[in-house]
Amino acid sequence: MTQSAVAPAETSTGRGGPGRSSRASSRRRMFLIALIFLAPALLLLGALVAYPIVYTVVRSFFDASGGQFVGFDNYVEMFTRDSTFTAIRNNIIWVIVAPVTCTILGLIFAVLLDRIRWATAFKLIIFMPMAISMLAAGVIFRMMFQENPNLGVVNAALVGINSWFTDESAYPGANVRADSGLIVQGGTIASDGAVEPGTEQNFPLVGIRADSIPEEAAQAEEPGSAGSDEITGTVWLDVIRGGGGENGEIEDGKSGLPGIRVDAVADDGSIAASAETDAEGQYQITGLADGSYTIALPASNFTQGYQGVNWLGETLITAVIILSYVWIWAGFAMIMIASGLSAIDRSLQEAARMDGASEWKVFTKITAPLLSPVIIVVFVTLIINVLKIFDLVYVIPPGSSKPAANVIAVEMWTVSFGGGNNQGLGSALALLLLILVLPSMIINVRRFREERSR
Amino acid sequence: MTGADLTIVRGKKTVGQRILGVFNNSIVNVVFVLVALFWLVPSVGLLLSSLRTVGDSASSGWWTVFTEPTQLTLENYAALLSNDTITGSFWNTILIAVPTTFFVVLFGSLAGYAFAWMEFPGRDWLLIAVIILLAVPIQVGLIPIARMFGALGIFGSILGVVLFHIAFGLPFAIFLMRNFFTQIPSELLEAARLDGASDLRIFLTVIVPLGVPAIASLAIFQFLWTWNDMLVALIFSNSQSQPLTVAIQSQLRQFGANIDVLSTGAFISMIIPLIVFFAFQRYFVQALLAGSQR
Numbered sequence: 117m118t119q120s121a122v123a124p125a126e127t128s129t130g131r132g133g134p135g136r137s138s139r140a141s142s143r144r145r146m147f148l149i150a151l152i153f154l155a156p157a158l159l160l161l162g163a164l165v166a167y168p169i170v171y172t173v174v175r176s177f178f179d180a181s182g183g184q185f186v187g188f189d190n191y192v193e194m195f196t197r198d199s200t201f202t203a204i205r206n207n208i209i210w211v212i213v214a215p216v217t218c219t220i221l222g223l224i225f226a227v228l229l230d231r232i233r234w235a236t237a238f239k240l241i242i243f244m245p246m247a248i249s250m251l252a253a254g255v256i257f258r259m260m261f262q263e264n265p266n267l268g269v270v271n272a273a274l275v276g277i278n279s280w281f282t283d284e285s286a287y288p289g290a291n292v293r294a295d296s297g298l299i300v301q302g303g304t305i306a307s308d309g310a311v312e313p314g315t316e317q318n319f320p321l322v323g324i325r326a327d328s329i330p331e332e333a334a335q336a337e338e339p340g341s342a343g344s345d346e347i348t349g350t351v352w353l354d355v356i357r358g359g360g361g362e363n364g365e366i367e368d369g370k371s372g373l374p375g376i377r378v379d380a381v382a383d384d385g386s387i388a389a390s391a392e393t394d395a396e397g398q399y400q401i402t403g404l405a406d407g408s409y410t411i412a413l414p415a416s417n418f419t420q421g422y423q424g425v426n427w428l429g430e431t432l433i434t435a436v437i438i439l440s441y442v443w444i445w446a447g448f449a450m451i452m453i454a455s456g457l458s459a460i461d462r463s464l465q466e467a468a469r470m471d472g473a474s475e476w477k478v479f480t481k482i483t484a485p486l487l488s489p490v491i492i493v494v495f496v497t498l499i500i501n502v503l504k505i506f507d508l509v510y511v512i513p514p515g516s517s518k519p520a521a522n523v524i525a526v527e528m529w530t531v532s533f534g535g536g537n538n539q540g541l542g543s544a545l546a547l548l549l550l551i552l553v554l555p556s557m558i559i560n561v562r563r564f565r566e567e568r569s570r
Numbered sequence: 571m572t573g574a575d576l577t578i579v580r581g582k583k584t585v586g587q588r589i590l591g592v593f594n595n596s597i598v599n600v601v602f603v604l605v606a607l608f609w610l611v612p613s614v615g616l617l618l619s620s621l622r623t624v625g626d627s628a629s630s631g632w633w634t635v636f637t638e639p640t641q642l643t644l645e646n647y648a649a650l651l652s653n654d655t656i657t658g659s660f661w662n663t664i665l666i667a668v669p670t671t672f673f674v675v676l677f678g679s680l681a682g683y684a685f686a687w688m689e690f691p692g693r694d695w696l697l698i699a700v701i702i703l704l705a706v707p708i709q710v711g712l713i714p715i716a717r718m719f720g721a722l723g724i725f726g727s728i729l730g731v732v733l734f735h736i737a738f739g740l741p742f743a744i745f746l747m748r749n750f751f752t753q754i755p756s757e758l759l760e761a762a763r764l765d766g767a768s769d770l771r772i773f774l775t776v777i778v779p780l781g782v783p784a785i786a787s788l789a790i791f792q793f794l795w796t797w798n799d800m801l802v803a804l805i806f807s808n809s810q811s812q813p814l815t816v817a818i819q820s821q822l823r824q825f826g827a828n829i830d831v832l833s834t835g836a837f838i839s840m841i842i843p844l845i846v847f848f849a850f851q852r853y854f855v856q857a858l859l860a861g862s863q864r
Contacts, residue, residue, distance in 0.1 A: 143689075149769050150690040156673075157681035157740050158696075164737030165703050168714035175713060225605075231598040240851070241606045244613070247847035247854075249798030251815045252836040256612040258825060259619060259833065267631050267826075269615055443612065451855055475594075504707045507800050511822060525801075528709050533805050539713050546709040553705045560701050568694070 169550070176543035190544035199519060200545070203527040206434055210441075210505060210523065215498035217442050219491060222449025226457055227479065229450075239454070243447035250444070254511025257440040261427035271424025278422045287373060290418045291323035293354070293363055303415030306381075310408030314344050317411040320354035320364045321373065329353065329371060336372040337396040345404050347411060351376050352397040372397025376417045380409040430520035433513050437521060440508055445501070449494045456490030457483070500556050503549060524549055616840075619833040620646055627829045646834040656835060658810075659817035662728060663839075666803070666813055667796040670732050674739040674792045675785055681740075682747025683773050687759060697748070703741040711738065712805055719806065726808035734806055735796050743788055746860050750784035751777060783853065784860075790850045791857035794843050814839045 179186045194200050225242060229235045245253060262268030265275040292298040292305055298319065299308045311317045316339045336352035355361075356369040378399045379390040388409060391399045401411075427436050460483070468478050484491075506525040513521040524545055532542025618632040621642045626634075635641050650656050684690075685697050715734060719725035724733075754777065762772045778785070800815040807816060818835040821828040847854060 146688060147690045150684045150688040150693075153680045153684035153688065153769070153773075154696075156677040157744060160677070160733070160737045161700070161703060161740055163718075164711060164715055164733065165706060165741070166699075168711045169706065171714035171717075172710050228598050228602070231595050232602050238602055238606055240848075241609050243851070244844070244847065245609075247794060247843045248613075248840045249800065249815055249836075249843070251798070251800050251819055252616070252840050253612070255818070255822075255832050255836040256616045259829070260612060260615060266629070267627075269611065269631055269633060272631055272633070443609065448858065451858065455855070455859055500705060504709065510800070511819060514825065515823075525707075525709055528712075529801070529804075532713055533716075543713055546707070546713065549707040549709050553707060557702050557705045560704060561698055564698065564701050 172543045172546050172550075176540060176547050178540050180538040180540050182539065186540065190540045193541055194544050194548065199522055199530075200524075200527055200541075202519065203522040203524045204548075206522055207503065207505075207524050209434060210438065210502050211499055214438050214441050214445075214502045215495055217438070218445045218449045218498055219453075219495050221442065221446040222451075222453050222494065223487075223491065225446070225450040226453040227483065229454060239447075239450065243451055245444040246447050250507030251511055253440055253444055254508050257436060257443075257508075258428070258512045258514075261436050263424065263426050263428065265424045268424070268427070270427065274424045275422055287321070287324045287328055287376070287418055289323045289325060289328075290321045293320070293322060296320055296354075296364055303418055304412050305418070306410050306412035309410075311347055311380075311411050312408050313347055313404040313406065314342050315347060316342060317347060317349040318364075318366075319349065319351040319413060321351065322354055324353055324373070326357075330374060332395050333371045333374050333397075334395040335368065336366050336370045337398055338366055339398055340400060342400070343402070345402060347380060347401045347404060347409065349378070349399055349411065350397045351378070351393045351399065351413065376413055379412045379414055380404055381412050382407065382409060428512070428514055428517055430517045433517045433521040437508050437512050440512060441502070441505065445498060449498070452494045453487060453490055456487050460486045496556055496559065500553050503552050616833055616837055618642075619829065620837045622646075622830075624827070624830040627833075628826060646830045647838075650831065650834050650838065655809075655817055656814070656831075656838075659812050659814045660838070662807070662811055663797060663813035663815075665728050666731050666735070667793055670735040670739065670796045671789050671793045673732075673736050674743045675789050677736070678740055678743025678788060679747045679751075679778070679781065679785060680773070681744045682751050683769075683777055685744065685748040686751035686754075687772075687777075688769065700741050700744050704745060706738075706741075708734075708738050708802065716805060725806065726811060728807070728811045731803055731806045731811065731813075734802050735799065739792050739795070743792065746788050746857065747781070747784060749860065750781060754780050783856065786850065787853040787857035787860065790846060790853050794846060794854070797839075797843055 175182065176190055177185060177187060179189075195204070225238075229238065232238060259267075260269050261271075263271060265271040290305065292300055297308050299306055305319065305321070307317050318339065336350055339348040339350045342348040350366060351373045352366060353371045353373055354363060356367065358369075361367045361369065372393065372395060374393050374395045374397065376393045376397075376399075377390060378393065378401060380388045380401045382388045388405070389401050389403055391401045393399045425432065427433075464482055464486075465478050468482055469475075473481070504525050505523055506529065509521055509523050509526045510529070528542050528545040528549070530536050531545065532539045536542070615632050618635050619627060621644070622632060622635065623641070623643060623645055626641050681700075685693065685700075711734065716725060719730045719733075724730040758776055758780075759772060762776050767775070798815065799813075800819060803813045803816045804819070807813065814835065818832060818839065821831045821835070825832065
C-alpha cells in the first residue's frame with residue numbers, strides 16, 4: 117500500500133450551538149446520519165461476511181450432514197486424509213515457489229525497464245494477463261502443454277529443438293507379416309535362422325504410417341549381388357498405395373525405407389558388422405568372416421523418436437500450473453515495484469555511479485533497500501493470493517492428474533460441493549484458509565494503527 | 571536535459587564503460603524482446619486456435635496457420651454466437667458484473683465517506699473490523715451463504731451471485747474510498763458545511779466529483795474481478811443463471827473434442843476485460859497500488 121492514508125481532520129469542532137442539549141441532539145443527528153450512510157454496507161458485511169465466519173467455526177465441529185457434534189474429528193480427518201494432505205503439501209509448494217518467482221521476475225523487469233525505449237509496450241504485454249480470467253488462462257495453458265507435440269506448442273518446440281541435434285529417421289509401428297519368415301522380438305525385427313555371407317536377406321515391412329516415410333525414399337529395388345564376405349538385401353514397405361501387389365515381392369509402387377540400421381549379429385550375440393539402407397531400401401554389409409549370422413533391424417529403428425515431456429502428468433502438473441500463475445501475476449509485481457521505483461530519488465544512485473560504484477553495487481546497496489517496503493507488500497499480497505488459489509488448479513489438470521495437483525481451496529470445493537457433500541470437513545478446510553491469512557490481517561490492522569497515530 | 575548536459579555526462583565515462591553500456595543495453599533489449607514474445611505466445615495461441623476448425627485443431631497445432639493461413643475461419647465464433655447457452659451466459663455475466671460494480675461503488679463510497687468525515691461512537695473499531703474482513707477468504711462464506719440463500723429461495727439465482735460479490739467486495743471498497751476521501755482538503759467540506767449543506771449534499775456535490783478517479787479505479791477493479799470470477803458462480807448459479815466462465819468450464823471434461831468451444835469461449839470472455847483494461851489501465855493500476863490484499 118503505497119498510498120498513505122492521511123488521518124481525517126477533526127470535523128466536530130465548532131459545530132452545534134453552545135447549549136448542551138442542542139449539542140447532544142446534534143450529536144445524535146450526526147450519529148443517525150452516519151448510520152444511514154453505513155447501513156447498506158454494514159448489513160451486507162454483517163450478514164454475508166461476519167456471520168458466516170461464526171457459522172463456519174461452529175459448523176466445522178459437526179459431521180457431514182450437520183446433525184451431530186463430532187468435536188475435532190474434522191480437523192483430524194483434514195490432516196490424515198490423503199487428498200487433503202496432498203492439498204496442504206501442494207499449497208506449501210505454491211506458497212514457497214510462486215510468490216518468490218513472481219516477485220523476482222517483477223523486480224528484474226521493473227529495474228531494467230528504463231534501459232529500453234519501448235518500456236510502456238513491454239509493461240502492457242506483461243501486465244495484460246492480469247485482466248483476463250484465470251479460467252481463460254487455464255484453458256490457454258492446458259492447450260500449450262498438451263503432450264502430443266503436434267498439438268501442444270511447448271512439446272512441439274522441444275521436439276523441434278531436439279531434432280536439430282539428433283538426426284533420426286524412425287519408423288514407429290513397423291511390423292512384419294506372419295508369413296514373411298521374419299521374427300519380431302522386443303521391437304527388433306530379425307531374420308529367422310542363420311544367414312551366410314554371399315547371400316541375401318530381404319525385409320518386407322508393414323504397419324508404417326505414410327507420414328513417417330522420409331521424402332528421399334524411392335521405389336524399392338532388388339538387392340545388389342552379394343560378394344563372398346557380404347550380405348545384401350532390401351528393406352521396403354510391402355504395401356502398394358491403393359492396394360494390389362503380391363506380399364513379400366518387390367514391385368512397382370512399393371517404397372524403399374532409407375536410413376534403417378541393419379546389424380549382422382554373430383552366434384555369440386555380438387554385432388559383427390552393420391550397414392544402413394539407402395533411398396531404394398538396399399543395404400550391403402561387408403567384411404564378414406565365414407560363419408552364420410542373424411540379420412537384425414534393431415529396435416532403435418522403430419521406436420518413436422523424442423516426443424517431448426508429459427507436462428500434464430502427475431509429476432509436473434503443479435509446476436505447469438505455477439507457471440501459468442507466474443504468467444498472470446509477474447506483471448502485478450512489476451507494476452507495483454516500478455511505481456515504487458519511480459518514487460525513489462534518483463540522485464542517490466547517480467551520485468553512487470559518479471563515485472564509481474558498479475551497477476550491481478548500486479542495486480544491492482541503494483535501490484533494493486529503498487524498494488524493500490514495496491517488495492514486502494507485493495510479496496505478502498501474493499502469498500495471500502496463492503493460499504486461496506482455485507481456478508487455475510480446477511481448470512488445467514486433466515482428470516487423471518487432478519488428485520496430484522490438489523490444493524486446499526479445490527479440496528474445500530470438492531468435499532463440500534463437488535460431490536463430497538461433507539460440509540463439516542469443508543468448513544474445517546475453509547477455517548484452515550482463514551487461519552493461514554490471519555497474520556496478514558494482523559499486519560493490516562497494525563499498519564492502519566500506525567498511520568492513525570502518526 | 572539539454573544536449574550539452576548529455577555530452578558532459580558522457581564525457582565522464584571511459585571508452586570501455588561506454589562500450590559496456592551499449593552492450594548491456596542491447597542485451598537487455600534482446601532479452602526483453604524474447605520475454606515479451608514468450609508472454610504473448612499464450613494469448614496469440616488462444617486467438618489462433620479459436621480461428622481454426624475443430625478438425626484442424628485435433629490434427630495439428632495452431633502455429634501451422636503461419637504456413638497455411640487458409641485454415642483461418644470465423645466458423646467457431648458464428649457457431650458460438652448462435653449457441654443459446656453461450657449467449658445466455660454472456661448476458662448473465664453482464665447482469666452479474668454491472669449491478670455488482672454499481673452497488674459496491676455506491677455502498678462502498680457511502681460508507682467510506684462516513685468513515686472519513688463523520689464523527690460517531692465506535693468509528694475506529696468499526697473501521698478496524700472492516701480492515702480485518704479485508705483478508706477473509708471467500709471460502710469461509712461459501713457453505714453458510716449457500717445454506718442461507720437456500721432458505722431464502724435465491725440459491726441459483728443471479729441475485730444470489732450478485733449479493734455474494736457485493737458483500738465480499740465491500741471491505742476493499744470501503745477501505746479504498748475511505749483512504750481516498752480523507753485526502754480531500756477539509757476546507758472544502760468545512761466551507762460546504764458552513765453554507766448549511768447536509769451530509770448527503772456534501773457527498774453528492776463535493777465528495778463524488780472530487781472522487782471520480784478513485785471511484786473509477788474501484789469500479790474497474792470490481793468489474794474485472796466479478797467478470798472473471800468462476801468459483802462463486804460455480805456454486806451459486808444454476809444452468810439458467812450461469813455466467814460465461816461457468817458455461818465454458820463445463821466443456822472441460824472433453825478438452826480435446828471441445829477445443830473449439832473452449833478456445834473461442836475463452837476468447838469471447840476475454841474481450842470485454844481486455845477492452846476495459848486497455849481503455850482504463852491507469853485506473854486499474856491505481857486500484858492495485860492502493861492495496862489489493864484480498
